Amino acid sequence: MSNATQARRRAIHLLDEVLGEGKLLSECYAAGALDKLPAEERARTQRLATDTLRNLERADRILQKHLKKATPLTVHNALRIGTVELCQGGAAHGVVNEMVDIVSRHRRHGKLKGLVNAVLRKVADHGPAEWAKLRVPRLPKWLRSPLSQAWGAPAMLQIEAAHLAGAPLDLSPKPGADLAALEAVLLPTGSYRIHNSVQVSGLPGFATGDWWVQDAAAALPAQILAAKPGESVLDLCAAPGGKTMQIAAAGANVTAVDQSVGRMARLSENLERTGLEATVVVGDALEQTGQYDAVLLDAPCSATGTIRRHPDLPHAKDGSGFGALIELQAQMLAHAWSLVKPGGRLIYCTCSLLPDEGECQVEDALEMFPDMSVGDRIRDIAGIDPNWITEEGGLRLRPDYWADLGGMDGFYMAELRKSTV
Numbered sequence: 001m002s003n004a005t006q007a008r009r010r011a012i013h014l015l016d017e018v019l020g021e022g023k024l025l026s027e028c029y030a031a032g033a034l035d036k037l038p039a040e041e042r043a044r045t046q047r048l049a050t051d052t053l054r055n056l057e058r059a060d061r062i063l064q065k066h067l068k069k070a071t072p073l074t075v076h077n078a079l080r081i082g083t084v085e086l087c088q089g090g091a092a093h094g095v096v097n098e099m100v101d102i103v104s105r106h107r108r109h110g111k112l113k114g115l116v117n118a119v120l121r122k123v124a125d126h127g128p129a130e131w132a133k134l135r136v137p138r139l140p141k142w143l144r145s146p147l148s149q150a151w152g153a154p155a156m157l158q159i160e161a162a163h164l165a166g167a168p169l170d171l172s173p174k175p176g177a178d179l180a181a182l183e184a185v186l187l188p189t190g191s192y193r194i195h196n197s198v199q200v201s202g203l204p205g206f207a208t209g210d211w212w213v214q215d216a217a218a219a220l221p222a223q224i225l226a227a228k229p230g231e232s233v234l235d236l237c238a239a240p241g242g243k244t245m246q247i248a249a250a251g252a253n254v255t256a257v258d259q260s261v262g263r264m265a266r267l268s269e270n271l272e273r274t275g276l277e278a279t280v281v282v283g284d285a286l287e288q289t290g291q292y293d294a295v296l297l298d299a300p301c302s303a304t305g306t307i308r309r310h311p312d313l314p315h316a317k318d319g320s321g322f323g324a325l326i327e328l329q330a331q332m333l334a335h336a337w338s339l340v341k342p343g344g345r346l347i348y349c350t351c352s353l354l355p356d357e358g359e360c361q362v363e364d365a366l367e368m369f370p371d372m373s374v375g376d377r378i379r380d381i382a383g384i385d386p387n388w389i390t391e392e393g394g395l396r397l398r399p400d401y402w403a404d405l406g407g408m409d410g411f412y413m414a415e416l417r418k419s420t421v
């Protein structure tokens, strides 16, 4: 089997897991789904799967005309990937023959190879012209409804356009490092952006730890925390460590806590590569004790702000787990508050587009803790549009912001200050 066939076969399997079993691609990768593939084929497989998930609505619209009866999921997924490839300029001969070959080898559905051949040939003939007229794919209703309600219908369309466009690669520089060799764009908030798709470990400055990958929006909580040399800072839910490295680079004594062994191994690798230091604790954020000058809580959340990079999320999830996450965030925020010294500060943040995980959490906390107020460090950060500052004083970021620069992840963050008495 050629490398390209191998990638297509794996991509079909990934789609089966996301759409059939509700697994996230990151979970599939962590379980070793791509471990046996060489680096180039791994990248190709990931690209096929994410492109198809990003364009799922379009692929299904094209296919519905040619499919008279329900098709087994795995055959449907082969057709979806083939459709996306064909409509995005893939060579008809290669795509059709390979998909037919893959389906023909399937234990139970091999007999459907004729259907795959017939459908993909029609798609090859007519699909690309139809594709160009299709609307930007919409989020599934379970997510579209609350987001439209929160941000309004016009913003919703812009958010969906940003999801379709995908995300560039953003890097946070280690202070003092020279990133000129990267030929990256310097963003208004100090992150560097690369628009072409590249292999990260091959970029200049990777091996020497001059920078780390971090979306520009995700770099702002630590900027707002503004750690000073020698301060004690607790980074809760820290892995894989983007914010830990920012805080360590500022010269603070940072303790990074996360309950995931695998993700903490990545945090330790990141620290080693960048030559930065932190105390690393694998454990539950809710069981931490002590008193710190500052705490950063990047609470586990729906991750709905990261759909540009994770188009699997709206298809794998249905929102049923979000209630439990919202309760956990409230519990974590209250516990994190107990670890802040009088006069200290807590940065609360989530990579979510849902106000329940951002604005509402902070509003509730402000009612619950009389010694809590919202700080105004956000206003000092370069590149922040004052319109992004919310009523309660937090910062709301959305994927449709910075549209001309290539967007940003959806995020919410707030600086919470503890009174001295």
Ligand SMILES: C[S@@+](CC[C@H](N)C(=O)[O-])C[C@H]1O[C@@H](n2cnc3c(N)ncnc32)[C@H](O)[C@@H]1O
Binding pocket: 218, 236, 237, 238, 239, 240, 241, 242, 243, 244, 257, 258, 259, 260, 263, 283, 284, 285, 286, 298, 299, 300, 301, 351
């Ligand atoms: C949004 S990610 C953190 C990203 C990280 N702050 C960064 O900047 O690289 C959320 C993290 O919360 C961790 N987590 C979830 N529940 C936790 C808990 N009860 N205690 C500690 N960590 C937890 C997850 O393992 C995950 O790494």
